[in-house]
Amino acid sequence: xxxxKTLTSHLDWLEAQYDEMVANLAYLANINSGSxxxxxxxxxxxxxxHLFGGLGGQVHRxxxxxxxxxxxxxxxxxxxxxxxxxxxxxPSAPLRVLLVGHMDTVFxxxxxxxxxxxxxxxxxxxxxxxxxxxxxxxxxxxxxxxxRSPWAGRxxxxxxxxxxxxxxxxxxxxxxxxxxxxxxxxxxxxxxMANGALAAARxxxxxxxxxxxxxxxxxxxxxxxxxxALRAAADFLIAVDELNARRSGVTVNPGFIRGGGPxxxxxxxxxVRFNIRLSDPVDxxxxxxxxxxxxxxxxxxxxxxxxLHGDFGRKPKVLDAAHRRLFDWVRRCGRTxxxxxxxxxTGGCCDGNNLSAAGLPNIDTMGVIGGGLHSVDEYVELPSLxxxxxxxxxxxLGLASGRCDGAAFKGEAP
Ligand SMILES: [Zn+2]
Numbered sequence: 001x002x003x004x005k006t007l008t009s010h011l012d013w014l015e016a017q018y019d020e021m022v023a024n025l026a027y028l029a030n031i032n033s034g035s036x037x038x039x040x041x042x043x044x045x046x047x048x049x050h051l052f053g054g055l056g057g058q059v060h061r062x063x064x065x066x067x068x069x070x071x072x073x074x075x076x077x078x079x080x081x082x083x084x085x086x087x088x089x090x091p092s093a094p095l096r097v098l099l100v101g102h103m104d105t106v107f108x109x110x111x112x113x114x115x116x117x118x119x120x121x122x123x124x125x126x127x128x129x130x131x132x133x134x135x136x137x138x139x140x141x142x143x144x145x146x147x148r149s150p151w152a153g154r155x156x157x158x159x160x161x162x163x164x165x166x167x168x169x170x171x172x173x174x175x176x177x178x179x180x181x182x183x184x185x186x187x188x189x190x191x192x193m194a195n196g197a198l199a200a201a202r203x204x205x206x207x208x209x210x211x212x213x214x215x216x217x218x219x220x221x222x223x224x225x226x227x228x229a230l231r232a233a234a235d236f237l238i239a240v241d242e243l244n245a246r247r248s249g250v251t252v253n254p255g256f257i258r259g260g261g262p263x264x265x266x267x268x269x270x271x272v273r274f275n276i277r278l279s280d281p282v283d284x285x286x287x288x289x290x291x292x293x294x295x296x297x298x299x300x301x302x303x304x305x306x307x308l309h310g311d312f313g314r315k316p317k318v319l320d321a322a323h324r325r326l327f328d329w330v331r332r333c334g335r336t337x338x339x340x341x342x343x344x345x346t347g348g349c350c351d352g353n354n355l356s357a358a359g360l361p362n363i364d365t366m367g368v369i370g371g372g373l374h375s376v377d378e379y380v381e382l383p384s385l386x387x388x389x390x391x392x393x394x395x396x397l398g399l400a401s402g403r404c405d406g407a408a409f410k411g412e413a414p
Contacts, residue, residue: 041082135189135367186362226266
């Protein structure tokens with residue numbers, strides 16, 4: 001512990017970075033980068049290439065393969081993504097850290113929330129200021145601090161900035177998995193909780209879409225010939241919702257339904273979307289079995305077909321021994337800086353789930369402190385830009401200087 005203290009003088013220059021960080025954050029948050037805004041994501045990627053390029057590593061812009069998504073009308077649609085940024089330095093160092101953050105936000109170009117506003121001397125409100133643009137600057141400054149230190153080169157690092165996290169990382173998942181395999185521990189820059197606590201275990205999550213088809217008919221003349229897709233979709237939705245409270249840690253949320261048209265026509269199509277969360281990986285099989293059974297019942301109806309799309313894109317993040325050692329290390333770094341770092345489990349998901357599923361122990365709330373995420377009240381506590389940069393930088397310096405035995409974190413491949 002005392003040895004960690006000797007590293008803190010290398011963090012002092014961070015204090016002077018505050019104004020620049022606030023200005024850069026406002027600038028980045030004022031550029032719309034909703035997950036579907038490819039032009040905006042290209043712009044953010046260009047700005048970040050420039051900023052991260054200053055670290056002297058290799059910068060690569062990676063085009064992601066489009067995927068197919070079921071539209072609200074039940075038809076498949078090609079989903080394009082913005083670019084992914086990959087930056088790395090010292091790739092042959094014996095210990096390597098992966099740093100992950102996303103460039104996209106939940107606020108598309110049509111959303112009312114577009115600009116930042118300084119609501120108090122210490123708070124900035126704006127789209128993505130906490131989730132996750134503030135975290136990108138924390139990551140950048142921590143790496144800068146490492147590269148300025150006498151131990152630069154002793155620690156390899158790789159940065160992955162993806163454009164599709166708010167969609168569940170469908171386009172970048174394979175890249176995250178590959179990067180997890182090249183590194184020994186991971187830091188993800190999602191915001192910390194409003195009280196500064198970090199996320200520990202996380203639930204797994206699956207998104208599903210059911211497309212129900214029936215047969216259209218005149219509601220007056222030939223009602224008997226119609227097969228009502230809306231009714232079948234409603235029965236399906238109720239059956240799925242009734243999976244709630246059947247198994248500990250498993251929740252189901254039907255969140256969208258659309259179908260039908262004029263009321264004098266028997267509706268021939270309906271779409272239902274729902275999300276499932278679970279804590280234990282074995283619950284996946286339980287859920288899928290139940291869904292298959294419900295599906296079979298609906299499909300057995302005359303003239304009705306139901307096609308179920310989707311999967312569990314994010315596995316539960318379970319805290320194993322390697323994760324706990326990493327948390328312990330963060331807590332020690334925090335204590336050295338006068339911070340009492342705590343953590344708690346959450347039902348939310350992020351790329352930390354993906355890294356963990358790929359066998360990489362990681363802490364996924366290394367970003368700023370803020371709140372109101374995914375709402376027009378999103379804000380960041382500005383002093384946390386410095387506080388959390390210092391925390392990340394000390395963590396990296398501790399690993400690079402050998403104050404902490406990095407080998408202790410090396411997770412076993414799953
Ligand atoms: Zn996020």
